[in-house]
Amino acid sequence: MILIAEKYRRCAPSYDLLSAEWPVYRAGRKIGINSLDLHPGDQVLDIGCGTGLNFGRLHQRIGSEGIIVGIDRSPDMLAQARRKASRKKWANVILIEADATMLTPAAIRASIAAQGGREYSEAALATYALSIMADWETAWTNMIRMSSPRASMAVVDMQEPTGIFVLATPLARAACRLGGADITAHPWTALERDCADVQPASARGGHLQIRTGYRR
Numbered sequence: 001m002i003l004i005a006e007k008y009r010r011c012a013p014s015y016d017l018l019s020a021e022w023p024v025y026r027a028g029r030k031i032g033i034n035s036l037d038l039h040p041g042d043q044v045l046d047i048g049c050g051t052g053l054n055f056g057r058l059h060q061r062i063g064s065e066g067i068i069v070g071i072d073r074s075p076d077m078l079a080q081a082r083r084k085a086s087r088k089k090w091a092n093v094i095l096i097e098a099d100a101t102m103l104t105p106a107a108i109r110a111s112i113a114a115q116g117g118r119e120y121s122e123a124a125l126a127t128y129a130l131s132i133m134a135d136w137e138t139a140w141t142n143m144i145r146m147s148s149p150r151a152s153m154a155v156v157d158m159q160e161p162t163g164i165f166v167l168a169t170p171l172a173r174a175a176c177r178l179g180g181a182d183i184t185a186h187p188w189t190a191l192e193r194d195c196a197d198v199q200p201a202s203a204r205g206g207h208l209q210i211r212t213g214y215r216r
């Protein structure tokens with residue numbers, strides 16, 4: 001766990017450039033965010049938000065009257081997210097340094113409210129983050145506990161490619177190893193279990209798995 005934290009500390013300044021965002025991972029976040037049921041003014045929680053690569057798309061959907069709450073364990077990744085928000089003049093971003101597997105939902109809700117947000121978020125997502133957390137089930141439970149009833153939820157994560165794309169399996173495994181992700185974790189199964197009206201999608205030969213649904 002410490003090794004992964006160190007990895008993100010070191011790669012934070014170059015993460016956006018080196019994370020294969022454009023050829024591979026952007027496709028998943030685009031589908032995930034487009035499938036979220038977002039409205040102007042909504043508050044959306046981004047668990048393991050990293051450098052804030054989701055923020056632009058989220059901001060487009062919820063507008064400047066909405067609120068983005070980014071939670072991440074890495075102060076260095078959050079510093080990049082803070083820089084991005086300030087460069088883009090997004091005044092509606094609240095960033096909280098916390099371990100999603102160990103936080104106390106009530107304390108985080110209070111912290112959000114103290115920073116001008118609302119205790120419960122109308123939407124929540126985790127992109128390429130849960131599979132990095134050994135105890136991702138607890139992170140998912142915490143995500144639910146910070147969301148309002150019938151909140152729109154999304155999990156975007158990785159698995160081994162399928163069909164003819166199995167040829168790309170070594171590449172997919174290497175990318176996950178590099179980021180510290182467990183390619184066999186399949187954290188979207190928790191959303192399938194706990195949410196209603198689940199919409200499944202995939203991209204990049206099945207490597208990217210996207211699930212959206214509503215908190216029951």
Ligand SMILES: C[S@@+](CC[C@H](N)C(=O)[O-])C[C@H]1O[C@@H](n2cnc3c(N)ncnc32)[C@H](O)[C@@H]1O
Nearest residue numbers: 008048049050053072073074077099100127129
């Ligand atoms: C691969 S990056 C993904 C970042 C972002 N969600 C994206 O789509 O670009 C994974 C992020 O999860 C964060 N992370 C890993 N374990 C965490 C934990 N237990 N609690 C909160 N954040 C965590 C890392 O610091 C890193 O910023």
